[in-house]
Amino acid sequence: xxxxxxxxxxxxxxxxxxxxxxxxxxxxxxxxxxxxxxxxxxxxxxxxxxxxxxxxxxxxxxxxxxxxxxxxxxxxxxxxxxxxxxxxxxxxxxxxxxxxxxxxxxxxxxxxxxxxxxxxxxxxxxxxxxxxxxxxxxxxxxxxxxxxxxxxxxxxxxxxxxxxxxxxxxxxxxxxxxxxxxxxxxxxxxxxxxxxxxxxxxxxxxxxxxxxxxxxxxxxxxxxxxxxxxxxxxxxxxxxxxxxxxxxxxxxxxxxxxxxxxxxxxxxxxxxxxxxxxxxxxxxxxxxxxxxxxxxxxxxxxxxxxxxxxxxxxxxxxxxxxx
Amino acid sequence: xxxxxxxxxxxxxxxxxxxxxxxxxxxxxxxxxxxxxxxxxxxxxxxxxxxxxxxxxxxxxxxxxxxxxxxxxxxxxxxxxxxxxxxxxxxxxxxxxxxxxxxxxxxxxxxxxxxxxxxxxxxxxxxxxxxxxxxxxxxxxxxxxxxxxxxxxxxxxxxxxxxxxxxxxxxxxxxxxxxxxxxxxxxxxxxxxxxxxxxxxxxxxxxxxxxxxxxxxxxxxxxxxxxxxxxxxxxxxxxxxxxxxxxxxxxxxxxxxxxxxxxxxxxxxxxxxxxxxxxxxxxxxxxxxxxxxxxxxxxxxxxxxxxxxxxxxxxxxxxxxxxxxxxxxxxxxxxxxxxxxxxxxxxxxxxxxxxxxxxxxxxxxxxxxxxxxxxxxxxxxxxxxxxxxxxxxxxxxxxxxxxxxxxxxxxxxxxxxxxxxxxxxxxxxxxxxxxxxxxxxxxxxxxxxxxxxxxxxxxxxxxxxxxxxxxxxxxxxxxxxxxxxxxxxxx
Numbered sequence: 146x147x148x149x150x151x152x153x154x155x156x157x158x159x160x161x162x163x164x165x166x167x168x169x170x171x172x173x174x175x176x177x178x179x180x181x182x183x184x185x186x187x188x189x190x191x192x193x194x195x196x197x198x199x200x201x202x203x204x205x206x207x208x209x210x211x212x213x214x215x216x217x218x219x220x221x222x223x224x225x226x227x228x229x230x231x232x233x234x235x236x237x238x239x240x241x242x243x244x245x246x247x248x249x250x251x252x253x254x255x256x257x258x259x260x261x262x263x264x265x266x267x268x269x270x271x272x273x274x275x276x277x278x279x280x281x282x283x284x285x286x287x288x289x290x291x292x293x294x295x296x297x298x299x300x301x302x303x304x305x306x307x308x309x310x311x312x313x314x315x316x317x318x319x320x321x322x323x324x325x326x327x328x329x330x331x332x333x334x335x336x337x338x339x340x341x342x343x344x345x346x347x348x349x350x351x352x353x354x355x356x357x358x359x360x361x362x363x364x365x366x367x368x369x370x371x372x373x374x375x376x377x378x379x380x381x382x383x384x385x386x387x388x389x390x391x392x393x394x395x396x397x398x399x400x401x402x403x404x405x406x407x408x409x410x411x412x413x414x415x416x417x418x419x420x421x422x423x424x425x426x427x428x429x430x431x432x433x434x435x436x437x438x439x440x441x442x443x444x445x446x447x448x449x450x451x452x453x454x455x456x457x458x459x460x461x462x463x464x465x466x467x468x
Numbered sequence: 469x470x471x472x473x474x475x476x477x478x479x480x481x482x483x484x485x486x487x488x489x490x491x492x493x494x495x496x497x498x499x500x501x502x503x504x505x506x507x508x509x510x511x512x513x514x515x516x517x518x519x520x521x522x523x524x525x526x527x528x529x530x531x532x533x534x535x536x537x538x539x540x541x542x543x544x545x546x547x548x549x550x551x552x553x554x555x556x557x558x559x560x561x562x563x564x565x566x567x568x569x570x571x572x573x574x575x576x577x578x579x580x581x582x583x584x585x586x587x588x589x590x591x592x593x594x595x596x597x598x599x600x601x602x603x604x605x606x607x608x609x610x611x612x613x614x615x616x617x618x619x620x621x622x623x624x625x626x627x628x629x630x631x632x633x634x635x636x637x638x639x640x641x642x643x644x645x646x647x648x649x650x651x652x653x654x655x656x657x658x659x660x661x662x663x664x665x666x667x668x669x670x671x672x673x674x675x676x677x678x679x680x681x682x683x684x685x686x687x688x689x690x691x692x693x694x695x696x697x698x699x700x701x702x703x704x705x706x707x708x709x710x711x712x713x714x715x716x717x718x719x720x721x722x723x724x725x726x727x728x729x730x731x732x733x734x735x736x737x738x739x740x741x742x743x744x745x746x747x748x749x750x751x752x753x754x755x756x757x758x759x760x761x762x763x764x765x766x767x768x769x770x771x772x773x774x775x776x777x778x779x780x781x782x783x784x785x786x787x788x789x790x791x792x793x794x795x796x797x798x799x800x801x802x803x804x805x806x807x808x809x810x811x812x813x814x815x816x817x818x819x820x821x822x823x824x825x826x827x828x829x830x831x832x833x834x835x836x837x838x839x840x841x842x843x844x845x846x847x848x849x850x851x852x853x854x855x856x857x858x859x860x861x862x863x864x865x866x867x868x869x870x871x872x873x874x875x876x877x878x879x880x881x882x883x884x885x886x887x888x889x890x891x892x893x894x895x896x897x898x899x900x901x902x903x904x905x906x907x908x909x910x911x912x913x914x915x916x917x918x919x920x921x922x923x924x925x926x927x928x929x930x931x932x933x934x935x936x937x938x939x940x941x942x943x944x945x946x947x948x949x950x951x952x953x954x955x956x957x958x959x
Contacts (some may be wrong), residue, residue: 196940333945
């Protein structure tokens with residue numbers, strides 16, 4: 146019977162007249178059941194093995210890129226100054242501009258919609274794989290932001306590299322964690338995987354939005370209202386962890402609110418009160434630069450600077466002694 | 469309960485096991501109960517509509533069999549038409565016609581206080597009312613012997629794999645399959661499983677990945693430049709195709725796993741070379757339904773050119789309106805009506821086109837030796853025809869997908885100045901992903917035209933396993949698991 150099964154598996158042509166289980170040689174219902182069971186099981190084993198093998202290859206590919214998180218886990222992102230936050234950190238603190246102004250090595254480990262709750266794990270992983278930097282600039286408006294759906298799940302790409310990240314994803318997005326355990330390919334089904342591949346040959350350190358925001362665009366945004374600044378205990382707790390880890394490594398931390406587009410900033414009336422609340426929660430001062438840039442062409446949109454704007458900000462912070 | 473939900477996977481696994489462990493009437497009872505459960509999961513109140521439609525058409529069928537008087541029979545079939553279209557009109561079209569009438573009267577300075585009902589549109593209402601309607605008409609015409617078993621009839625109406633978005637199954641095709649117990653056949657099971665996976669691939673990998681980039685166009689078109697708009701309009705055509713044909717594949721595949729055969733609903737529609745060819749390949753069960761129960765009763769093409777054009781136009785306008793209660797759908801139908809009329813007129817002048825020998829193949833058969841250049845020329849001409857038709861179909865989809873007429877016009881008008889391509893890096897990745905996945909789909913569809921892919925895949929269980937596993941891997945790696953509802957669920 147085994148011989149018959151193998152032969153059938155390797156090369157059996159089903160003719161169009163509808164060869165069915167009832168008609169094939171396996172006569173008894175028991176052997177038919179065994180045949181179906183073996184086939185289904187073999188298929189699932191095959192899918193499982195392929196999933197693991199393909200995910201392993203994909204993972205190696207991702208880790209061979211120059212994407213910032215791949216570089217963190219390879220220990221290839223040492224710096225004297227580290228920037229942390231979401232897209233407002235990513236597109237405000239432009240490493241080439243800061244390096245030019247300060248002559249310091251800068252690593253921006255912020256990312257678009259990076260959830261605050263994942264920051265302790267990423268920050269910890271950074272310090273585990275790189276020597277401790279002198280200073281951490283933490284753009285704190287991410288603490289007041291509601292995480293976008295799926296923003297945590299994007300980081301499943303780097304779960305194999307980090308136990309801390311895995312645990313954080315397990316805690317805050319259990320479904321994604323389980324799905325990523327079931328299928329390792331699914332863990333790689335994220336924006337970060339594809340974005341990594343875009344940086345296969347070049348660094349992503351100079352990544353910044355290049356547009357210039359028009360007044361009409363800002364007005365359209367304002368028609369929808371400003372984004373509320375939430376007071377999330379989970380985010381505050383995560384920020385406290387970031388600070389604690391920095392303290393343990395004797396790293397200076399600067400908490401900062403980066404500039405907003407002047408038109409948008411005017412509408413963000415609850416910001417000063419929110420900053421006061423955050424200072425009380427964290428027990429540290431927060432430097433408020435939200436209204437410090439009045440030059441509209443410096444902005445790519447209501448929340449982010451473009452390269453000239455990022456350069457201006459770098460110079461401003463350097464003059465103020467932050468870098 | 470959507471096919472692309474975890475709840476459905478659990479539901480189907482339980483149902484499948486129970487289904488094959490029962491026989492005879494208990495199996496049918498299970499089928500009906502599961503179908504009602506499936507539909508009731510969404511909103512149990514609308515089960516009453518299916519039950520009403522089922523009972524009315526069941527009784528009409530029996531009464532038609534018992535009465536030979538033409539007058540009585542006409543009244544009976546009319547009662548089925550009134551009931552089914554009445555349900556459809558009340559739940560789907562009342563508000564649309566009320567508001568349109570009020571607007572029309574307001575434009576001439578009159579006012580009418582016609583109440584709107586603001587009812588939720590029951591899922592799949594357009595599909596199952598058409599099925600029950602066709603049953604009564606078929607019995608009336610003597611094409612079908614009425615079903616005397618209510619359980620069997622109710623199962624036909626509510627069979628859950630195709631209940632919500634088709635394919636629209638005729639009673640003549642499905643009721644005979646309910647007459648006897650289906651036997652488990654491995655080949656059917658495997659073939660069905662393959663179709664289900666292909667359907668999930670089209671939905672989760674193609675349609676939902678495109679939705680991430682194309683749906684914003686239909687929310688805020690002003691944010692997009694001309695080139696971006698064109699790209700997204702083209703992608704949207706593949707989204708609609710992937711979404712709907714994906715649903716049909718899943719429905720057909722699930723049915724095959726249960727031992728039933730449903731009619732095909734798609735056949736590489738974007739490779740069609742003429743508007744008529746497109747409708748032989750797109751939503752085939754709807755177009756054949758409209759042909760058999762609307763176009764032909766109107767007179768079809770038998771009463772001269774002008775009446776043929778009129779019949780085509782009426783059929784396509786009503787076909788458009790069938791999709792949704794909005795002027796956008798009427799315009800979408802009108803565009804296709806114009807295309808069909810122009811094509812018909814062209815065919816009248818130039819003579820009928822040569823039909824391919826095998827309906828699925830759009831490419832001409834390759835010559836033995838000499839005429840290779842002519843063969844390539846024929847292929848080029850056909851591809852050019854397909855490209856032109858595809859462009860027009862894409863424009864028509866803009867009306868289909870836009871929530872308002874104004875937005876559709878805006879999207880089309882902003883495609884005219886061919887200005888810059890400025891998607892930020894943030895948005896570029898989903899766009900590149902969507903384009904890459906569409907090219908995989910296009911490649912697969914083109915390959916299926918050059919060789920019969922199925923034949924290769926069917927050669928060996930090993931190849932079949934690799935093929936199926938590859939689909940699973942692709943879904944895991946590229947799928948978008950946001951639980952986006954199927955577009956056609958709204959109809």
